[in-house]
Amino acid sequence: MPLSMPQTAPDTLTLTRPDDWHLHLRDGEALKAVVGDTARHFGRAIIMPNLKPPVTTTEQAQAYHDRILAALAATEGDKARFTPLMTLYLTDNTTADEIGRAKASGIVHAVKLYPAGATTNSDAGVTDLLGRCAAALAEMERVGMPLLVHGEVTDPAIDVFDREAVFIERVMQPLRKAFPALKVVFEHITTKDAADYVMQAEGPVAATLTPQHLLYNRNAIFQGGLQPHWYCLPILKRETHRQALLAAATSGSQRFFLGTDSAPHARGLKEQSCGCAGCYTALHAMALYATAFDMVGKLHNLEAFASHNGPDFYGLPRNSDTITLVRESYEVPEQLPYGNTELVPLAAGQTLPWSVRD
Numbered sequence: 001m002p003l004s005m006p007q008t009a010p011d012t013l014t015l016t017r018p019d020d021w022h023l024h025l026r027d028g029e030a031l032k033a034v035v036g037d038t039a040r041h042f043g044r045a046i047i048m049p050n051l052k053p054p055v056t057t058t059e060q061a062q063a064y065h066d067r068i069l070a071a072l073a074a075t076e077g078d079k080a081r082f083t084p085l086m087t088l089y090l091t092d093n094t095t096a097d098e099i100g101r102a103k104a105s106g107i108v109h110a111v112k113l114y115p116a117g118a119t120t121n122s123d124a125g126v127t128d129l130l131g132r133c134a135a136a137l138a139e140m141e142r143v144g145m146p147l148l149v150h151g152e153v154t155d156p157a158i159d160v161f162d163r164e165a166v167f168i169e170r171v172m173q174p175l176r177k178a179f180p181a182l183k184v185v186f187e188h189i190t191t192k193d194a195a196d197y198v199m200q201a202e203g204p205v206a207a208t209l210t211p212q213h214l215l216y217n218r219n220a221i222f223q224g225g226l227q228p229h230w231y232c233l234p235i236l237k238r239e240t241h242r243q244a245l246l247a248a249a250t251s252g253s254q255r256f257f258l259g260t261d262s263a264p265h266a267r268g269l270k271e272q273s274c275g276c277a278g279c280y281t282a283l284h285a286m287a288l289y290a291t292a293f294d295m296v297g298k299l300h301n302l303e304a305f306a307s308h309n310g311p312d313f314y315g316l317p318r319n320s321d322t323i324t325l326v327r328e329s330y331e332v333p334e335q336l337p338y339g340n341t342e343l344v345p346l347a348a349g350q351t352l353p354w355s356v357r358d
């Protein structure tokens with residue numbers, strides 16, 4: 001066989017233990033229900049701060065961190081192994097001092113921008129980034145604290161499918177011009193526009209990609225009827241975007257890494273007249289990502305995406321142990337317990353070609 005022929009895809013794949021760089025764990029009973037799913041396969045996760053009320057101070061982040069570890073200890077999870085990496089929710093009132101405290105804490109690893117009104121629990125979000133948050137951003141740039149961005153404009157005149165692309169010109173470019181050394185992660189990108197922007201931008205910019213945006217296009221939301229469990233924000237886009245995202249994720253570029261955006265909502269809150277946005281993937285994220293990488297013959301680039309690029313960008317050590325993926329079918333459960341209700345995972349009832357050897 002000539003050397004240039006693609007290698008036959010393997011049936012087992014051992015990789016450095018991955019991390020999840022974008023995760024919603026919620027709080028209380030919901031937290032207890034889901035934290036074990038992430039801790040089973042991932043070493044660390046960046047914990048989103050969009051609780052009610054949001055996590056806006058280092059003190060609140062410390063308390064939330066401790067609740068996560070307590071919830072983990074109360075499940076069968078291994079407390080010593082999983083590390084929650086905390087974030088602060090940026091508001092119009094976040095001070096440079098608060099950024100200093102966050103940096104000094106050692107447990108807060110990033111600050112999250114939610115444009116006000118863009119997504120779940122974003123009411124307290126930022127109304128005017130450069131106008132209101134310049135002092136906080138300057139301090140973040142100075143101390144090397146990454147800004148994580150939900151990149152959608154909220155202008156009602158902009159079509160919901162165009163909100164990410166318009167965000168690049170209206171917010172991302174002015175932000176990066178004003179703070180060129182600020183580390184920025186364009187979270188859960190969903191368009192070719194965002195993938196191209198991140199690939200070509202100068203300076204410390206990266207992006208996370210979810211399994212749903214690599215595997216599905218917007219047809220999934222309407223397949224045979226309205227499918228609320230495929231509804232998340234930013235919303236799934238057309239097939240050309242999915243292909244561009246999958247190409248970026250599997251390219252080997254260091255700028256793209258794993259962030260599930262696993263976002264649990266009780267079944268009843270998704271299956272109602274006004275359903276919540278968010279897909280639950282913590283349980284089977286690695287099986288979903290392996291399926292996506294395998295589809296384009298790029299399993300050999302999964303380890304960089306899942307386990308290397310994230311810690312390298314954040315300036316953290318890579319994990320030292322491993323997990324093993326096997327080409328054995330995995331049946332996604334129809335539902336999972338969630339406090340006194342239930343949770344429907346993404347692709348519930350379907351069979352995936354890959355699973356994690358537990």
Ligand SMILES: NC(=O)N[C@@H](CC(=O)O)C(=O)O
Pocket residue numbers: 024050119120150231232233234261263264277278279
């Ligand atoms: N992705 C989602 O659709 N929902 C997230 C919020 C977010 O990440 O935008 C949630 O908290 O439910």
Ligand SMILES: [Zn+2]
Pocket residue numbers: 119150187188233234
């Ligand atoms: Zn978001």
Ligand SMILES: [Zn+2]
Pocket residue numbers: 022023024048261263
């Ligand atoms: Zn999210």
